[in-house]
Amino acid sequence: xxxxLQGTGxxxxxxxxxxxxxxxxxxxxxxxxxxxxxxxxxxxxxHAGDYLxxxxxxxxxxxxxxxxxxxxxxKQDLGLAGHTATHDFQILCAGNRTGRGKTLSRVDxxxxxxxxxxxxxxxxxxxxxxxxxxxxxxxxYTLAVRFKAAAMGVPFLPARSMLxxxxxxxxxxxxxxxxxxxxxxxxIPALYPDVAVIHVxxxxxxxxxxxxxxxxxxxxxxxxxxxxxxxxxxIISDDDIRRRPCRTIIPFYCVDAVCQVxxxxxxxxxxxxxxSDEEHLRRWLQVEKDENAFRDxxxxxxxxxxxxxxxxxxxxxxxxxxxxxxxxxxxxSR
Amino acid sequence: xxxxxxxxxxxxxxxxxxxxxxxxxxxGVPCAAAMLAQRTSAPNLVIFFEAGGVAPQLPTMPISVxxxxxxxxxxxxxxxxxxxxxxxxxxxxxTFLGGAQIDAYGNLNSTMMGTDYxxxxxxxxxxxxxxxxxxxxxxxxxxxxxxxxxxxxxxxxLTSPGYLTGSGAREAAGLPPGSGPYRVxxxxxxxxxxxxxxxxEIISLHPGVELEQVRQATEFELGVREPLHTTEPxxxxxxxxxxxxxxxxxxxxxxxxxxxN
Numbered sequence: 001x002x003x004x005l006q007g008t009g010x011x012x013x014x015x016x017x018x019x020x021x022x023x024x025x026x027x028x029x030x031x032x033x034x035x036x037x038x039x040x041x042x043x044x045x046x047h048a049g050d051y052l053x054x055x056x057x058x059x060x061x062x063x064x065x066x067x068x069x070x071x072x073x074x075k076q077d078l079g080l081a082g083h084t085a086t087h088d089f090q091i092l093c094a095g096n097r098t099g100r101g102k103t104l105s106r107v108d109x110x111x112x113x114x115x116x117x118x119x120x121x122x123x124x125x126x127x128x129x130x131x132x133x134x135x136x137x138x139x140x141y142t143l144a145v146r147f148k149a150a151a152m153g154v155p156f157l158p159a160r161s162m163l164x165x166x167x168x169x170x171x172x173x174x175x176x177x178x179x180x181x182x183x184x185x186x187x188i189p190a191l192y193p194d195v196a197v198i199h200v201x202x203x204x205x206x207x208x209x210x211x212x213x214x215x216x217x218x219x220x221x222x223x224x225x226x227x228x229x230x231x232x233x234x235i236i237s238d239d240d241i242r243r244r245p246c247r248t249i250i251p252f253y254c255v256d257a258v259c260q261v262x263x264x265x266x267x268x269x270x271x272x273x274x275x276s277d278e279e280h281l282r283r284w285l286q287v288e289k290d291e292n293a294f295r296d297x298x299x300x301x302x303x304x305x306x307x308x309x310x311x312x313x314x315x316x317x318x319x320x321x322x323x324x325x326x327x328x329x330x331x332x333s334r
Numbered sequence: 335x336x337x338x339x340x341x342x343x344x345x346x347x348x349x350x351x352x353x354x355x356x357x358x359x360x361x362g363v364p365c366a367a368a369m370l371a372q373r374t375s376a377p378n379l380v381i382f383f384e385a386g387g388v389a390p391q392l393p394t395m396p397i398s399v400x401x402x403x404x405x406x407x408x409x410x411x412x413x414x415x416x417x418x419x420x421x422x423x424x425x426x427x428x429t430f431l432g433g434a435q436i437d438a439y440g441n442l443n444s445t446m447m448g449t450d451y452x453x454x455x456x457x458x459x460x461x462x463x464x465x466x467x468x469x470x471x472x473x474x475x476x477x478x479x480x481x482x483x484x485x486x487x488x489x490x491x492l493t494s495p496g497y498l499t500g501s502g503a504r505e506a507a508g509l510p511p512g513s514g515p516y517r518v519x520x521x522x523x524x525x526x527x528x529x530x531x532x533x534x535e536i537i538s539l540h541p542g543v544e545l546e547q548v549r550q551a552t553e554f555e556l557g558v559r560e561p562l563h564t565t566e567p568x569x570x571x572x573x574x575x576x577x578x579x580x581x582x583x584x585x586x587x588x589x590x591x592x593x594x595n
Contacts, residue, residue, distance in 0.1 A: 117362055141414065160422055165493065166492040170451060214414075271401075
């Protein structure tokens with residue numbers, strides 16, 4: 001059997017570098033104060049039908065407050081790069097099949113549904129097995145390459161993954177022949193998301209960002225996206241940024257909004273700050289088993305909470321957060 | 335000394351890793367195997383996590399491939415692309431993968447069960463980094479329980495490449511020459527692949543396991559590499575390190591129901 005020359009999956013986003021240039025040409029370059037609130041950032045920058053990229057690694061350094069706010073504001077028909085997506089995916093899936101329309105309508109899949117060693121999310125499984133979300137298959141590396149191509153401003157990059165597999169067959173990649181060596185390669189199309197949401201350790205008011213620990217794909221994601229929302233543990237001064245420019249991972253001209261959200265990755269891990277709340281993550285997996293119980297749960301914890309601070313209070317408040325800080329200090333990264 | 339099947343599998347996996355090599359690991363068994371190898375036969379084994387943790391000195395087992403522990407006393411916290419490109423350049427010697435199904439050529443399914451892709455009977459997480467690692471690392475190891483539902487003639491979805499359809503198929507598809515499946519370590523024995531046909535074959539049976547038992551637990555026809563060995567049971571030193579240093583909370587070794595003598 002001859003291998004297929006291209007995948008049959010749907011390409012949900014436009015890989016054109018020229019059209020992306022037109023968008024980036026219109027992006028403001030001024031150093032101006034971009035500090036705002038999470039509700040305001042979501043209102044202004046996330047629209048129905050948008051395609052999202054989420055930073056971090058699923059249960060590590062995720063922008064939880066923005067994900068909750070997307071549910072609260074009832075944003076509909078979103079696309080998502082399901083890159084290393086675990087608790088972030090679980091949150092967005094809570095907007096499907098819970099009586100509030102359809103938060104997600106299309107997903108590029110590298111890793112979804114699972115929470116790694118913790119098990120699979122029953123509700124995310126229900127959503128993805130129901131047939132009402134369109135999806136295309138990729139891998140963690142090839143989705144990272146898609147962001148990298150976009151960050152480079154080119155329409156595709158070659159890679160050596162996915163060859164010979166059903167993963168390729170269900171992707172929207174194409175096989176090409178290397179013009180230099182004649183070898184078979186996979187052309188991975190650039191992914192320019194409408195919005196990237198990334199949680200970082202420190203940012204100044206202009207959006208210059210520092211990250212500690214692994215960067216996953218976030219340096220590229222921030223450059224690839226048309227609009228970027230940053231949440232951060234702390235706002236620092238522009239002077240601090242300029243004293244150590246080598247520590248800046250994301251520069252201000254990529255960023256549209258900066259929101260200070262302490263413990264903003266909770267219940268996920270934040271390297272060097274606090275560990276994940278495994279008890280609360282287990283609770284999600286447990287309560288999802290029953291659809292009605294899960295509906296009540298997200299109403300109580302997300303939809304009917306005022307803001308992220310109230311959610312932190314509900315989950316154990318200061319004593320809990322201090323305990324997670326201690327856990328991180330005793331065994332995390334230094 | 336008494337040990338359980340999980341402890342035996344981890345010891346087999348650790349022994350398969352040579353000193354001075356690189357390994358990309360996930361959480362759970364692979365991580366336990368790499369940590370045990372570092373403390374026994376492979377002190378200079380370099381551990382990578384796909385989220386970007388490079389050469390950590392692990393204090394305890396991580397719960398996520400990206401959590402803080404994967405960078406504990408690491409030499410670098412980098413990006414996923416950097417780690418995967420280290421594999422693509424040919425610098426990753428080993429990796430560990432798993433899946434819901436595996437076939438005779440070591441192809442793995444971690445995507446879905448059923449026949450309708452758009453509406454799967456069971457949807458799994460998908461490739462994650464598995465397809466990339468299976469494509470790009472030199473030697474791929476699988477550690478899994480051995481039963482007929484898992485070791486099947488035809489997998490429902492080919493997520494990550496083994497030897498595809500057999501000899502020469504990886505190279506024909508464009509995958510890096512010389513890379514591919516290496517060992518499958520199960521609760522019944524240690525398996526490898528025939529040098530020419532690339533078909534799975536049993537190399538050693540665990541103590542007390544009969545060949546017929548392994549054949550019963552495998553839907554496809556299984557080759558036998560002669561002479562067929564019996565797996566060396568875990569040594570006291572291996573068990574001691576595994577239980578006291580690697581997995582004191584029994585997160586992984588506590589999962590095995592079968593005690594063996």
